[in-house]
Structure formats: C-alpha cells, structure tokens
Amino acid sequence: MTRTLKTCLFLGFGVLMACSDIPDFADGAAANAPYPEIVSMSDILSQVPADQGDYGTGSLASRAAALRARANRLRLASVVDGQTRANMQAALARH
Numbered sequence: 386m387t388r389t390l391k392t393c394l395f396l397g398f399g400v401l402m403a404c405s406d407i408p409d410f411a412d413g414a415a416a417n418a419p420y421p422e423i424v425s426m427s428d429i430l431s432q433v434p435a436d437q438g439d440y441g442t443g444s445l446a447s448r449a450a451a452l453r454a455r456a457n458r459l460r461l462a463s464v465v466d467g468q469t470r471a472n473m474q475a476a477l478a479r480h
Contacts, residue, residue, distance in 0.1 A: 465473070
C-alpha cells in the first residue's frame with residue numbers, strides 16, 4: 386500500500402468518526418446504576434448444584450460402543466463379491 390493511499394484511508398476514517406454522535410452516558414441508565422457488589426468465590430460456588438451428572442458421557446460411551454460394534458461387523462463383511470474378487474486377482478496376476 387502506498388503512503389498516499391494510507392493517508393487518504395486514515396483521513397477518511399477520521400472524518401467518518403467525527404461525523405458520528407458521541408453517546409452521553411451521564412444522562413442515561415449508567416449514571417444511576419449502582420456500583421457492582423463484590424461477591425466471594427465461596428458464595429458463587431455454593432449456588433452450583435453438587436451433583437452435575439455425567440455431562441452426557443454415558444450416552445457418548447454407548448454411542449462409541451455401538452460404532453465399534455458396527456466397525457467390527459463391517460470388517461467381517463465382504464464388500465466385493467466372489468466374481469469381482471476373482472477378476473481383480475486375475476488382473477493382479479497379469480501385471
């Protein structure tokens with residue numbers, strides 16, 4: 386990028402920012418909002434339920450077992466029929 390182009394982009398961005406309205410926070414809800422309360426970590430942790438469950442790992446484990454069983458069935462099954470396998474073996478023997 387040339388220096389002239391960078392300068393034009395910078396000035397153009399500055400002009401666009403100068404045309405925007407500045408928000409006035411002093412008159413809005415932020416001026417009347419209370420200061421946030423500092424809470425101890427033990428108070429926060431006391432609100433968390435003790436039993437969080439298994440986080441879905443039980444269903445994940447059963448799904449993984451089903452996928453492993455399916456993979457074993459696919460390993461045992463023949464994908465290619467006997468005639469096609471014989472043709473492939475004959476083609477390999479020729480080369």
